[in-house]
Amino acid sequence: MEEKQLQFLKDQKQSGYAFKDVNKFELVLDLLEDIGIKDPQIRDELVYPALAHLLHDKHLTEDELTAVLDKLIGPEYLLFDLDNIIEYSVLIRSFTVLQLVILVHVHNRDHIIPVKYIKQLSTAFMSYFQQETILDGYNETVGFMHSIAHSADLFAQLFKVEDFNETIFKSMLNAIQNKFKINHYYFSHDEDERMVVAIMNALDANILEEEYWKSWISQLGSYTKPTTYPAAYYIKNNVRNILRSLYFALHGREQHQALREHIEATLKEHVTLR
Structure with missing residues (x-):
């Protein structure tokens, strides 16, 4: 220039x-x-x-x-x-x-x-x-x-x-989920925090039912653990970080208490203890 x-x-x-x-x-x-x-x-x-x-x-x-x-x-x-x-x-x-x-x-x-x-x-x-x-x-x-x-x-x-509409929302949320379930890179520059802002906007649009959100959270938290490192470390922490960020973003929202509980259960079952 x-x-x-x-x-x-x-x-x-x-x-x-x-x-x-x-x-x-x-x-x-x-x-x-x-x-x-x-x-x-x-x-x-x-x-x-x-x-x-x-x-x-x-x-x-x-x-x-x-x-x-x-x-x-x-x-x-x-x-x-x-x-x-x-x-x-x-x-x-x-x-x-x-x-x-x-x-x-x-x-x-x-x-x-x-x-x-x-x-x-x-x-x-x-x-x-x-x-x-x-x-x-x-x-x-x-x-x-x-x-x-x-x-x-x-x-x-x-x-x-x-x-x-609902179809477009689900397509975008599916793409987000897939990107955070990668095992070849660790997101360490606030990607999870910024993506959760987007997810909260999707939630606030009230287009998708609570059961969809529970299923989406479960799918995000469920993955095949790689047998080698650092791949196993990367995917676990990518998934854990975005779920944790979403959990805390939902704090104080009584209408979404069930989702917070579902995130907590998903973390305990699929992520934190691996």
Whole structure:
């Protein structure tokens, strides 16, 4: 990124992202070129917030927001280099997800983006989430990668979409369950806490029956224990951490006391004692 553009972004941050005397849609398209830049200070402190404010603060028309959404869910961004031929290509995918969070939030807030495009976004995201293999939360060279934590934030917004039905909810919850029952990586950068925010949004939507939730918890807690380490350690702790986080998130909610008890029983039977 050129020094002139860096200074422009610094000035926008200083001014509270007013974006005066600039074509905002063209600026979005320019910034997308650096959405996954390897320098964490530029990416996290300048590019991400500028894009987020442009999408969030009612600077763009419905057509412009939809055009950005369509671009982001395509092969250049969300589905870019899923085979990871290019080093750190996950940054483009992961930070694309963060901007999709903003777009779904804008839809939920303003209903300005037609729901058919939000459904397309959801379908593309589910494909991405199931295929993503770079799960590292943090890297000393490029900073936070956070593919799963950022995905959790998007799930949190998708579970608030009014037009989504039981089938879509179950599909998303099944994908979450499968991702946390892996035995080749240990989630250690608050992925469980952020995913539980999403799960609580799904619970609060009151679309799924309590018996479904009990079954989902049981399935999450039941897994085949690997015979070797660290695989056995990874899956046990991935499952235990998300169940514990959900247990404490439900604290004080009398209407969900039965679910807390079911989580406790599941932890004792399937997870903690292994």
